[in-house]
Every structure is written in structure tokens, then in C-alpha cells.
Amino acid sequence: MARSNVLDPDASPLDHYGCELRRYRETAGLTLKELGARASYTGSLIGQVETAKKVPTRQFSQRMDDVLKTDGALERLVGLVLRSQLPAWFQEAALREARAAEIYVFQAQLVHGLLQTEEYARAVLGAVDQDGLEGKVAARLDRQRVLAKDVPPVLWVVLGEAVLYQEIGGRAVMRRQLAHLLNFGGNPWVNLQVLPFVAGAHAGLQGSFTLYRFESDPALVSFEGYGMQHVTPNPVEVRGLGLRYAHLQAAALSLQDSAELIQRVMEERYGDHTRAARSPVA
Known part of the structure; x- marks a missing residue:
């Protein structure tokens, strides 16, 4: 009987990962259900990863590497899979x-x-298109391993104060984001x-940008927006x-004053005031 x-x-990297996972599982002589029981995942979820219907984390x-004793093969492969979930223009980023070696970011909106x-990432990435959302979120979080x-x-990172007030994902999500x-x-x-x-007109009014400095390569600057990115090593730019x-x-608040402002916005704008609002008047 032909295998379905x-x-x-x-x-794709995702298809390759699924093939490798299936190969390792079958070599171990395990069914989806048996592997799921040993790894504390459902057999259904493992099957979806094997058939490239779900992105692995x-x-x-x-x-899977621990249970199947693959010497870290799948963890080495998953980075490529997650990068493939990023927009093509952002994979290089x-x-x-x-x-x-150094990353300098100005963000006016996010x-x-x-x-x-x-x-927060899920709310941002799913604002317009939720197709493949979980894979995109996993890829974004995997980027954070660099830290x-x-x-x-x-x-x-210099954030515009508006970032603290732009309610993305709801009040509870914003409170946890600011706490983070x-x-x-x-x-x-x-x-x-x-x-x-109160800084008024400032040097970032033309938009967000990122400056990258490397140990041996020339520095780069990038501008992002609406599915496009401009990157240049031009020394003048x-x-x-x-x-x-x-x-x-120079125009931004100090590190300490910035933290105090974030704390204040978190408590005053996104704090849990429902209990106080419902308290009966004496």
C-alpha cells in the first residue's frame, strides 16, 4: 500500500524537517501515538509536523531529539525552518x-x-493576515535567542512614547509587554x-530605522515598512x-527615567482598576 x-x-525547509522527523520515528519503530506518549505531545500534533502542516518549535x-536520540539533529534543523517562516525580505535581517556586535534601533510605533x-507578537503579526500565524510567531520568538x-x-533601543500607549492585543497584553x-x-x-x-520635533520624524555594527564587516542601516526593506552599507547614509x-x-529620557515612565504607564493605563471601579460607595 502506498504511504499517504x-x-x-x-x-521547503519545513518539508525537509517533516521527512527527517518521520524517518527518525520510523527508525525507532514508534507509531505517532507511541512517540507522543513518550514525548508528552499528541500523536496528532507530531503527525501535522511530519506532513508540514504545522511548524515545529x-x-x-x-x-524529539531527546526521545529519538538523534544527537540534536532536529534542533539544528529547526532554526532553518523557523527562518523560512519569516517574510523573504526579513530573513536577511x-x-x-x-x-x-551592536544593534541600534529607533522604533516610533511598535x-x-x-x-x-x-x-504582543501574535497581535502584531496577525493584525492583517492570520495565515500561518503560529509559524510567524515562533520565528519571531526564535530570533530573540540572540540575546x-x-x-x-x-x-x-529608543522607543517613541506613543509605543507605550498604542494598545496592541488589549490591556492585559500591553501590561505584560511593558512588564517584559x-x-x-x-x-x-x-x-x-x-x-x-515633550521632545517635540526630533531626528526620527522620518521613520523607524536600525543601525547594525559588526566586528569586521562594514556597518549597515535598514528601513522597514509595508513588506519592504531598504538596506545599505553606504558610508554616507x-x-x-x-x-x-x-x-x-540625547533627546530621549535616561535609562532610569525611561523605566519609571514605562512603570507609570503600565500601572495607570493598563493596571487592573476594575475592582476599585466596582467597590460600593460607603
Whole structure:
């Protein structure tokens, strides 16, 4: 009898991953149900990964490697799978993040992807199109592993104050997102400043941008928006945006004052005031 759901391993990284998972499982002599029982996943979910209908996470891959004794083969492969879920124009950006020694970000509208919570990322990525959403979210969160490296890049982020007030995903999601930002307060590799409304006209009015510096390669600058990205190593543009970034840092609140503003917005705008609102009048 012909086997159903035969995949072409060359069709995509996801198909290749599914073929490899199936091959390892069958070599181990396990059914989907048996593997699921040993790995604490449902056989149905494993079957969906094997047939490229669901994107595996890094945690899933680590568990499959442990149970199937594949010496980390699936975890090594899953990075390629997750990058393939990113928009084609952004895959190179993820590689730049992984190679960079220093990353300088100005974001006027959103929390930067490296600092997003899962809920916030899901709301952002699903705002217009929810097709393949879980894979996109997994890919975005996997990018954040760069911050957990033994020697991570220096990440400096300037957020427009409007980012704190743009309610993405609802009040509870925003509260947890702002709390997540505050958790970086003791991390010397991650520096977060808020550009306050009172700064008025500033050097970032033309839009968000990112400056990458590398150990040996030339620096790059990038501009993103509406499914497009402009990247250039042009020294004139790099120097110009480097100057703009210096002005943004100077106009922004200090690290401590930025944290205090984030804390205040989190409590006053997104705090749980329902109990107080329902309290009876004495």
C-alpha cells in the first residue's frame, strides 16, 4: 500500500524537517501515538509536523531529539525552518541580528521584535493576515535567542512614547509587554530609552530605522515598512543615521527615567482598576 502524505524533502525547509522527523520515528519503530506518549505531545500534533502542516518549535525539536536520540539533529534543523517562516525580505535581517556586535534601533510605533512577548507578537503579526500565524510567531520568538548568547550583541533601543500607549492585543497584553520591557533593566547588554512626547520635533520624524555594527564587516542601516526593506552599507547614509541616532539618544529620557515612565504607564493605563471601579460607595 502506498504511504499517504509523502513529502518532497527538497520542497521547503519545513518539508525537509517533516521527512527527517518521520524517518527518525520510523527508525525507532514508534507509531505517532507511541512517540507522543513518550514525548508528552499528541500523536496528532507530531503527525501535522511530519506532513508540514504545522511548524515545529525549538522546544518541540529538543524533546524529539531527546526521545529519538538523534544527537540534536532536529534542533539544528529547526532554526532553518523557523527562518523560512519569516517574510523573504526579513530573513536577511534575522541573519544580521545573529551576526551583529551592536544593534541600534529607533522604533516610533511598535516594540522591537527582539523585545516582544509572544502575545504582543501574535497581535502584531496577525493584525492583517492570520495565515500561518503560529509559524510567524515562533520565528519571531526564535530570533530573540540572540540575546541569550554567551556574548550577545549590544542592543540599544529608543522607543517613541506613543509605543507605550498604542494598545496592541488589549490591556492585559500591553501590561505584560511593558512588564517584559522592565525585566531588561538589569541586563547590561540591553538598553532601553523612551523618546517622550515633550521632545517635540526630533531626528526620527522620518521613520523607524536600525543601525547594525559588526566586528569586521562594514556597518549597515535598514528601513522597514509595508513588506519592504531598504538596506545599505553606504558610508554616507550610515554616518548620517548614526548622527540622527545620537540626537535621538540625547533627546530621549535616561535609562532610569525611561523605566519609571514605562512603570507609570503600565500601572495607570493598563493596571487592573476594575475592582476599585466596582467597590460600593460607603
